[in-house]
Amino acid sequence: MVEQDRDRALLIVDSLREAGDYDIHVIGEQTGLARRISERDPDIVLIDIANPSRDTLEELTLASSPLDRPVAMFVDRSEAGLTKAAIEAGVSAYVVDGLRAERLKPVIDAAVTRFHVFRQMRTELAATRRALEERKVIDRAKGLLMKARGIDEGEAYALLRRTAMDQGRRVADVAEALVTAAGLLS
Missing domain, CATH: 3.40.50.2300 (Response regulator)
Incomplete structure (x- = not known):
């Protein structure tokens, strides 16, 4: 205090x-x-x-x-x-x-509850933003594969997923590496 x-x-x-x-x-x-x-x-x-x-x-x-x-x-x-x-x-x-003494406990309870609600909302918002960014990178990687290999979107995603599984990595991480490499090559 x-x-x-x-x-x-x-x-x-x-x-x-x-x-x-x-x-x-x-x-x-x-x-x-x-x-x-x-x-x-x-x-x-x-x-x-x-x-x-x-x-x-x-x-x-x-x-x-x-x-x-x-x-x-x-x-x-x-x-x-x-x-x-x-x-x-x-x-x-x-x-x-x-x-005031009589309202101290209810105010503390409300403050703690409100804090936890907002922390949960911040956590969910951060996760949603991360997922959206990952989705964008995956879409860019699929576009690069579609153009380079002449394949459709489903095949591009399957290739990303198979590569991720073979390397024990997440699809988003493989997609990020591909987008970064493509950026270096262009």
């Missing part, structure tokens, strides 16, 4: 202990925040800040590695656009009107 005010930090720690069995570490100084968070490798980062500026928000968000773990940020008040900026930066929960 990132909290500069000692009394407020103690209040939050007490609230967290009431809400569940958590191993809590309070970071009171923003200097070296990224390193400290990295060393602790927490399951979730809670940030409590009275009135964030855009620069403070960006600094805290980058330091807390929101793509690696859920980040819940509690602010007393927020300027227009900061909520959007926080969410776009990867903050899992951005709660305006401060941190």
